[in-house]
Amino acid sequence: MAANESYMEKKVISIGTVCELTGLSERRIRYYEERKLIFPDRSKSGIRKYSFLDVEKLVDIANKREEGIQTSEIRKEFIKEKKYDEKTLREKVIRGQINAYFNKRS
Amino acid sequence: MAANESYMEKKVISIGTVCELTGLSERRIRYYEERKLIFPDRSKSGIRKYSFLDVEKLVDIANKREEGIQTSEIRKEFIKEKKYDEKTLREKVIRGQINAYFNKRS
DNA sequence: CGTGTAAGGAATTCTGACACG
């Protein structure tokens, strides 16, 4: 029981761990927040907490930046493609699980 | 892509957040580690990192403690029931996802 | 625009110990 929640969207990871997971610097991660690309929660004392979904989003952002895309453009893309949109994601994750379960290759 | 990993078992949560998630004190959480009930990872500098699975396990431990069961007994139960055994869990999580997807009620 | 860095403070975590029982 209680074995199934949206761990992917639960904001529990602090910035240092996010750096390790993504390879990005704290500075860059905070900057992308300033540019409205990611929205971490805050603990009572003000410490940023990220979700695994945020981590994936950051990797995606970093890749786009490598391609020279500006943060303002990246934001527009996310909105237009509805990428990282909560409902869209949930669907995607569940489908992934099902595929993995049946050993399907998409 | 890269949208599907074992977030449930990835050790990225620090003890303060685990306290909030479980309602347990740091002392108790560390003690259960001493009693070989949970096995957090450590960051380079020695800070404990827990997974969501560890969090669930801790809640389970706390419930058993409320029933008066000793930590040594809890450990035996976990081993005997193969509860929180990696393979067993993975199966369970995936089935849960599938049930949720099809709106089944078990 | 995007990111690095040094600065100082506040909050977090760690260990070992004493306490009670």
Add this chain to the structure above:
DNA sequence: CGTGTAAGGAATTCTGACACG
């Protein structure tokens, strides 16, 4: 046995700023 607490130190995170470009 299981858990609380005070203690001191080490590591983390935060913000605002200066830098380069």
